[in-house]
Amino acid sequence: MQYFPTADAPALPSGDFSFAAVEEFEVLARDGTRCLGWRMPAPARGAEPVAPWWLGEKAAAALLPTMRELRRRYDFSHIDVLQFHGNAGSRANRLGWMHILREGLGCSVSVLDYRGYGGSEGSPTEEGLLEDGEAAAAWAAARGGERRKLVLWGESIGSGVAVAVASRTPPPAALVVEAGFSSCVDVAAAAYPWLPVRLFMRDRYDSVDRAARLPRSLPTLSIHGRLDDIAPIELGRRLHAALPEGAAFVELPDAGHNDVPYQDPAAYLKAIAAFFERLE
Numbered sequence: 001m002q003y004f005p006t007a008d009a010p011a012l013p014s015g016d017f018s019f020a021a022v023e024e025f026e027v028l029a030r031d032g033t034r035c036l037g038w039r040m041p042a043p044a045r046g047a048e049p050v051a052p053w054w055l056g057e058k059a060a061a062a063l064l065p066t067m068r069e070l071r072r073r074y075d076f077s078h079i080d081v082l083q084f085h086g087n088a089g090s091r092a093n094r095l096g097w098m099h100i101l102r103e104g105l106g107c108s109v110s111v112l113d114y115r116g117y118g119g120s121e122g123s124p125t126e127e128g129l130l131e132d133g134e135a136a137a138a139w140a141a142a143r144g145g146e147r148r149k150l151v152l153w154g155e156s157i158g159s160g161v162a163v164a165v166a167s168r169t170p171p172p173a174a175l176v177v178e179a180g181f182s183s184c185v186d187v188a189a190a191a192y193p194w195l196p197v198r199l200f201m202r203d204r205y206d207s208v209d210r211a212a213r214l215p216r217s218l219p220t221l222s223i224h225g226r227l228d229d230i231a232p233i234e235l236g237r238r239l240h241a242a243l244p245e246g247a248a249f250v251e252l253p254d255a256g257h258n259d260v261p262y263q264d265p266a267a268y269l270k271a272i273a274a275f276f277e278r279l280e
Contacts, residue, residue: 002087002157002184002203003087003116003124004087004088004089005087005088005089005090005114005116005117005118005124006088006089006090006092006093006117006118007116007117007118007119008090008118008119009036009118009119010090010091010092010118010119012024012038013095017050018050018052018053018054018099019040019095019099021040021041021043021102022038022039022040022095022098023038023039023040023041024036024037024038024039025037025038025039025110025139027112027132027135027136027138027139028135029115029128029131029132029134029135030131030134030135031128031131033115033120033121033122033128033131033132034120034121035112035113035114035115035120035121035132035135035136036091036113036118036119036120037091037110037111037112037113037118037136038091038095038098038110038111039108039109039110039111040098040099040102040108040109040110041108042076042077042078042079042102042106042107042108043077043102043103043106045075045077045106048068049064049067049068049071049103049104050099050103051063051064051067051103052096052099052100052103052265054096054099055096055262055265059265062266063104063265063266063269066104066265066266066269066270067103067104067269070104070105070106070269070270070273071104071105071106073273074105074106074273074276074277075106076105076106076107076273076276077106077107077108078147078148078149079105079107079108079148079149079151079173079276079279080107080108080110080140080143080144080148080149080150080151081101081107081108081109081110081151081153081176082110082111082112082136082137082140082150082151082152082153083097083098083109083110083111083112083153083154083155083158084112084114084129084133084136084152084153084154084155084158084159084161084162084165085111085112085113085155085156085158086155086156086157086158086179086258087156087157089117090113090117090118090119091111091112091113091117091118092118094111094155096261096262097261098111100261100265100268100269101261101269101272104265104269105269105272105273105276107151107276110136110140112132112133112136114128114129114132114133114161115128115129115132120132125203126160126202126203126204126205129161130161130164130165130168132161133161133162133164133165134165134168134169137150137152137165137169137172138169141170141172149172149173149174149279150172150173151172151173151174151175151176151276151279152165152166152172152174152175152176153175153176153178154175154176154177154178154180155178155179156178156179156180156181156230156231156257157184157205159177159178159179159180159181159207159239160180160181160183160184160205160206160207160210161205162175162176162177163175163177163180163207163210163211163214163239164205164207164210166214166218167210167211167213167214171214171215171218172218173219173279174218174219174220174221174275174276174279175214175218175219175220175221175243176220176221176222176223176272176275177220177221177222177223177236177239177240177243178222178223178224178260178261179223179224179225179228179230179231179236179257179258179260180207180222180224180231180236180239181207181231181235181236181238181239182206182207182208182235182238182239182242183204183205183206183207183208183209184201184203184204184205185197185198185201185204185206186235186238187230187231187235188201190232190235191230207239207242208238208239208242211239211242211243212242214243214244215244216244216245217244218244219244219246219247219275219278219279220243220244220246220247220248221247221248221249221250221271221272221275222236222239222240222243222247222248222249222250223250223252223260223268223271223272224236224237224249224250224251224252224255224260225251225252225254225255225256225257225259225260225263226251226252226253226254226255227253227254227255227256228255228256228257229256229257230256230257230258231257233251236249237249248275250271252264252267252268
């Protein structure tokens with residue numbers, strides 16, 4: 001009940017110039033497991049943002065001025081975002097998110113499919129996902145030069161991967177937690193209060209404990225939907241309290257768990273841009 005992967009490898013998107021820049025990458029985890037992912041390099045400086053047509057004509061037209069303004073105001077072309085996604089689907093389900101972030105902020109964006117997801121070898125376990133995350137972080141860091149800045153991004157259960165990887169490896173430039181939570185045990189206990197999940201759950205993703213081992217100077221941002229009924233916002237605040245001092249918390253009032261980037265994408269992009277500006 002903890003992992004819901006789409007096991008098949010998605011085809012590279014084709015037929016639309018919005019996703020023409022998507023390229024596949026692969027990494028090898030410490031135990032030899034081969035994992036796949038997608039990367040979108042930063043767009044050319046000065047290029048016109050591509051509107052997210054897949055949001056619908058009205059929503060895309062409303063968002064485009066914000067994308068233009070943020071691209072005009074900031075240069076984030078040296079920022080490399082690496083996302084560790086949630087427990088369902090594959091990188092194909094994050095293609096819209098990749099597009100919004102890349103076109104709205106002008107950064108490069110990569111998404112890893114853990115073992116068992118999206119054509120990657122093996123089956124998901126907590127320790128396996130952490131090994132996959134470490135390999136992807138090393139891959140992303142190796143691509144960068146002296147000026148490039150790696151941002152680890154954890155979505156839902158991926159927040160547990162991102163916090164753990166940031167605490168185990170050379171620290172990234174920043175950490176973003178989206179729809180994150182204190183631990184999987186807390187999420188399960190909130191969903192099934194009549195079951196003894198605290199006694200029997202194996203893959204626990206205890207992010208509060210691991211957050212204590214993060215560098216205390218690490219810039220960190222938490223983004224959470226107030227209407228999240230899967231990882232209630234209280235669990236996101238519990239994790240936030242354990243993050244390094246000065247961590248920012250952005251609450252989106254109309255968002256739930258799976259629609260954080262899409263309920264108010266303009267506010268979403270502005271909050272991330274303000275955080276990225278701190279890295280300068």
